[in-house]
Amino acid sequence: MTLQKGTTYIYTYAYAEDERSLCALEMRSLFGEVSQSNVLESFVKIDPSRSPFIKERITVLYEVESLENLFLQVETLQLSGATFKVTYVKNSGQAKSEQEGFENRRAIERELGLHINGQADLRHPDRLFGVMNIDGSWVFGEYVKSESVWFRHQKKPNGYSTALNTRVARAVVNIAIPNPNGIKAIDPCCGIGTVLVEARSMGIDIVGSDRNQLILPGARENMIHFGLSGEIHLADIREITNHYDVAIIDLPYNLCSVITPDEQLEMLQSARRLADKVVVVTVEPIDEILLKAGFSIIDRAVAKKGLFIREVIVCN
Structure with a gap:
């Protein structure tokens, strides 16, 4: 791997096979590209905790062809008295023969720590560093591990069986609002507020409404x-x-919220009027209604849960 000039970020991903399509759409929305492996290299800086699929992020400081060269590079780090910890980031996309065993990973962490001019602290370090092998090259840099914020949100006081799960809802928010700066958003059929909770937890300016008091x-x-x-x-x-x-x-679809195609059209025509970009989540085919409402379909994904399938459709 040869990194391009500029600050480069390495992200590692984990997702179930049923989530592949949704994860790819989130990647395209956040980064403008899709990785064919579990590792994504980008100039775009994203808080890894935003995504339900991102595991870690390394802000690349050094990229070299051998560990020996990396040991020399880390000796130049200036920590100004800060404590540190080094974490070996596993590359699950590599062949098994290329993956380091547990003992070898710990040995590499220790050896790097010995070459860094500073005090190691494995429990409460001031700075975290990550080291990773990608296609035979060694990458080292600032390390951030994702927090599963969406998982904590599963335990909410109120819910219902047909609501989006928090993992899907978080991905949908990222697809709709990849760059929140200056964006004003709305969830006009907010239901129990699953999307609102995910969006607000990311600091996104969003309001909710629903006709069901x-x-x-x-x-x-x-x-x-x-x-x-x-x-x-x-x-x-x-x-x-x-x-x-x-x-x-x-779009409402449970037995308490049966809506006709005409009502769907009215809702989507209203959405077309009130927002420049609309992301629709649906359990039934609505392409014809979207086009009739005046939308252009830009991108899409499928979110599966067993036999239950939702479509996520990006429109403008």
Whole structure:
């Protein structure tokens, strides 16, 4: 591997086979490309905890062809009294013969630590470094491990069986809003607030609304439970007059929310009016209705859970 000039970030990924399509769409949205392995190299800096699929990020400081050269490189690190820890990042995409065994990985961590001019602290280091072998080259840099924020959000006070799971919801938010700076978003069919919780936990400026007044107290309680704030209004999507950069719409489909094709068309026409970009989550084919509502379909993915399939469709 030969890194290009500029700050380069290495991300490692983990996903189930059923999540491959959704993960690829999230990659395209966040980075503008898809890796064919479990490792992605990019100039784009993303907090790894944003994605349910990213495991780790290394901000590359050195990239060399041999460990001996890497030992020499790390001797130049200036830590200014900060403590450190080195973590060997496994590359699960490499052939087994190229993967280092446990003892060898620990040995490489220790040897690098001996060449770094500073005090190692394995429990509470000031700085974390990662080392990784990619296609025979050695990469070393600042290391950040992802936190499974979406997993904590599974334990919310209120929920219902047909709501998006938090892992999918988090990916959908990233697909809809890859760069949150200056973006105003809305979830106009917010239900129990699963998308709102994921978006607000990432600091995204999003409001929620729903026409079902019975569900809104539960959505508000879910937000408060996780220490989050945000507006949630009682409103029919067809009556919303404000304009937003992005709308995320998980189309109602359970037995309590049966809507006709005409109602779907009205909802999507309203979405077309109130937002520049719309990401629709649906359990049934709606391409014809989307086109009729005036949308262009930009990208899409399938989110599977056993035999249950949702489509995530990006439109503008």
